[in-house]
Amino acid sequence: MHAGRRDDADVIVVGAGPAGSATAHWCASAGLDVLLLEKASFPRDKVCGDGLTPRAVAELARMGVDTREDDGWIRNEGLRVVAGGRSWELAWPDLASYPSYGMARSRATLDHLLAQHAQASGAKLLERTKVTGPLLDERSGRVAGVTAQLLDGRGRADGETRTYRAPVVVAADGVSSRFATALGLTRRDDRPIGTAVRTYYRTAGTPRHEDAFMESHLELWDGAPGASTLLPGYGWIFALGDGTANVGLGSVSSTPARQSASGHDYRALMDAWVRSTPAEWGFTPENQVGPVRGAALPMGFNRTPLYRDGAVLVGDAAGMVSPFNGEGIAYALQAGRVAADAITQARTRTTDDARERTLATYADRMRADLGGYYTLGRWFVRLIEHPAVMRACVRHGLPRPVVMRFVLKLLSDCYEPRGGDWVDRVIAGLTRVVPAA
Structure with missing residues (x-):
């Protein structure tokens, strides 16, 4: 200086x-x-x-x-995964490194x-x-x-x-x-990039109010379900405990170039997905709080x-x-x-x-x-970019309890880095042997 x-x-x-x-x-x-x-x-x-x-x-x-x-916080017990007409409620892992609840x-x-x-x-x-x-x-x-x-x-x-x-x-x-x-x-340009859109809905008096689980919908169709492309991503519903829920969706691409080439209208996808939800959830224009807003998600x-x-x-x-x-x-x-x-x-x-x-x-x-x-996340994105792979994962992988344990711990990044059960040891071992990003 x-x-x-x-x-x-x-x-x-x-x-x-x-x-x-x-x-x-x-x-x-x-x-x-x-x-x-x-x-x-x-x-x-x-x-x-x-x-x-x-x-x-x-x-x-x-x-x-x-x-x-x-003081304005709401706890949740785990993740509810919805796909293929079924849902699974997965409690957050009981680990020494992290608490057994999210917020x-x-x-x-x-x-x-x-x-x-x-x-x-x-x-x-x-x-x-x-x-x-x-x-x-x-x-x-x-x-x-x-x-x-x-x-x-x-x-x-x-x-x-x-x-x-x-x-x-x-x-x-x-x-x-x-x-x-x-x-x-x-x-x-060699790293994944995501896009997310979200809005809020008033939920008081609906089944979505103060939900004990964060909810993820793993089937996002670019068009009518079963008749078009299954996208790599998910929709979410997170209760906030204040009479509203955060409702949104996100999709991911392995590179910015692939994202640009996809040409998806995420606000239109969001509108179609929300309109397909049950009427008793109250995700209607009258209950919407604020506009649908979007943002890029820089990854890896x-x-x-x-x-x-x-x-x-x-x-x-x-x-x-x-x-x-x-x-x-x-x-x-x-x-x-x-x-x-x-x-x-x-x-x-x-x-x-x-x-x-x-x-x-x-x-x-x-x-x-x-x-x-x-x-590992980059490799995961490259796999699920292929609609056939994404469809096979949803239809055949998720119903298997062992797969679901891996899904929860990988998706939430909640596993014991040392020790833990055999699932923790497999994930931790993989993160150590692959090249670091």
């Missing part, structure tokens, strides 16, 4: 979604000065299924987030709560602050901070561009990650490297969504914890080279923990 220049923080976090707020919380808890910059103002919405697997609940517990049911909460309130949790830990949150690009050190080219634009209540520029300096910047700014893109860290570490020259990528900015189920919150929270540990440890190193090596351990740890699982 040049003489006379002072840093504004020890670390700047760009984006206050789950990944950014988790990073900010853990860094602030370790005594670092943290600036958390968010372009919107809370509460604000994000397109998501709003479901939290036991893996995500475990991360919230580590953070000390209060998840009492009388649900709308992103509008979840993200706000996590940002407030980061503030309570000591992070400084600046809302309506849009990061416009990285600030680079003139001599080394290393990231030295960010440039940002203040926004008014309508999201328009309000005032001059500001500069904030820090030795480490965490990009948690979502799937597009303009910050990472400005550094030349572009999305990979689709932007790398996860660390370079003072920039750390977490959550959707790094493509940390699971190719198996479209889940991203658990990995976003985990990435924030692991990134904060590397950043905190780097502060104790006495040379630039040692600090860089320590910061780079973040990428190594994330790849070691998730790389094999994401590789």
